[in-house]
Amino acid sequence: MTYEVTIDGKSHRLELERADGLWQCRLDGRQIRLDAVLTRRDVLSVLIDGKAYEVKRERTPTDMHLWVGAERFAVELRDPRSLRSRKGSAADERGAKKLVAPMPGRVVRVLAPAQTEVEAGQGVMVVEAMKMQNELKSPKKGVVQKVLAAEGAAVNAGDVLAIVE
């Protein structure tokens, strides 16, 4: 298997292959031989030359992080063969951008209704959770095409709240 892995914004090429019950990896061309066991959901035990690592996967609807010991890394993974990810990444580069709820909450105000021109970083709506208000900002300069959540609506993490083009 071959993956494109982004760790804290830095891109790597990873090849993985089973080898006699172990794994043979090639990370940016460098060979690593390792033993890996999934000990329970989202917890991986990795042994490399006798060194032990516990890696925990933190998943939220909007992103993924991995913990290696006390260090936390933002991770993106792409399978270059996958049609889905190729299509997804292409759409991200240009055109419409989605404003996604980073956490569940309630929409308390829409600051930029449909057809409003917005600057990158300008507030589009305000979502409240746990008595704190969070202004969600436009991911790009453009025009708000659609607002998909009305004032007072309950939203879940990962919900698309507005589209800016």
Add this chain to the structure above:
Amino acid sequence: MFKKILIANRGEIAVRVIRACRELGITSVAVYSDVDRASLHVRKADEAYYIGPAAASESYLNIAEILDVARRSGAEAIHPGYGFLSENAKFAQACVDSGIKFIGPTAAAMEMMGSKTRARQRMEQAGVPFVPGTSRALESFDEAEQVAARIGYPVMLKAAAGGGGKGMRLVGSPDDLESALEAARSEAQRSFGDSEVYLEKYIVNPRHIEMQILGDEQGNCVWLGERECSIQRRHQKVLEESPSPLVDPDMRRRMGEIAVRVARAADYTNAGTVEFLSDQEKNFYFLEMNTRLQVEHPVTELITGLDLVHLQIRIASGEKLPFTQEQVQIRGHAMECRIYAEDPDNHYFPSPGKITLLLAPSGPGIRHDSGIYEGWTVPIDYDPLLAKLIGYGTDRKQTIGRLLRALNEYFVGGIKTNLSLFRRILNDPDFQAGNLDTGYLDRLLALSAGTASAPAGGSEIAAVAAGLFAVLEPIAPSSHGTSSHGGGDRNGTSSWKRTARAEGLRSG
């Protein structure tokens, strides 16, 4: 002793009180709102009753409904926990009027402490120290000069009608006083339409240190040691410890005696906390009294060996304090980390949601007071406090080491938490040296979060692990967003894809 107690609260503190009831052989009664049916406190209690919708004003703050449940269930007493109704004098009185014991101080003591001016008058009479200065507006520049000379520079000028830093001037020396006074007055006039200004000693790098007290209904009152609570963000405490690195036995005794004096002046009963502002030279001044059990009470329990909730219940049932001041002994060091559901990458904004994975720490010197469990959805409607991780050790250094070790074991998946913040604080040399003040955490967070000491190789392990996870435990696309949103076809696609991948693996 009571046979049945209602706990008018939720989350970790409700679980804490339910546990004390179980230990004392008392039947516990939980209450819950629409979004708390599956919460841990409802699972742990002997009885549980519905009290209303998610909004706290209609459930956990609904006095009539809570008293009705108490009557219906036959509870003889109510423990309010902290927050919600815990410092509501009307509620304390309503309990008395319904023939139910309120586990806490009397309504009269609460009201007295709740009124800043009345509390100040009474405490000044009792000889309790306040930040030196004028408690009323300055008449003239001459008066300002005299007061400032008496209390010593630096001093702070503050608008009487003030707030938000307007009309405030820090004055470092007598030469600057006249111009600062004029500037503060005109700014106060412009901002508030009132040019009155008063003067206070400016406390450089203040520390927030509080003293736990406990009084019975027979007139006995003791102090149980201080807690340093200087690690704060947005006036919210984040980490507390006892003893304070600043406080020596003499200062502790002086502070304890003044705290007891405060409590006596208010005819205070049950558990309470007297808050002080302290400078780095160990001068301390009364701020206010918290008339409830505090979030951070476990650190005091660990260093005194006492169970404060047991004692609260015993005192409320009419028992005398079972020990004297001389018998209170402080031993070891304890520290509490408040684990909040908040996102360290997004200005610590609350992050409710479903907990998909929970690995709780344990081992020597570790106490975990939690209100959560794996599979539970943290509701959006309440305070983001999930749990408290409390470390205990022979001394401060050992306690820090144990907490750092426990933080490595601790893991909450599915939602964001502030666990990483505690690694930063506990590893920080200034924190380890005990150089604390209320501005400490803002300064730490202003530094770039770059953990420069991160051993190389961690990111390589992460890169390899990301691929291994993808192969061994692929995430279905439908797990992005909550289950109610993924359409049936998306679920179908993902399980099909998962099967296909697994097959591909076997053949490869």
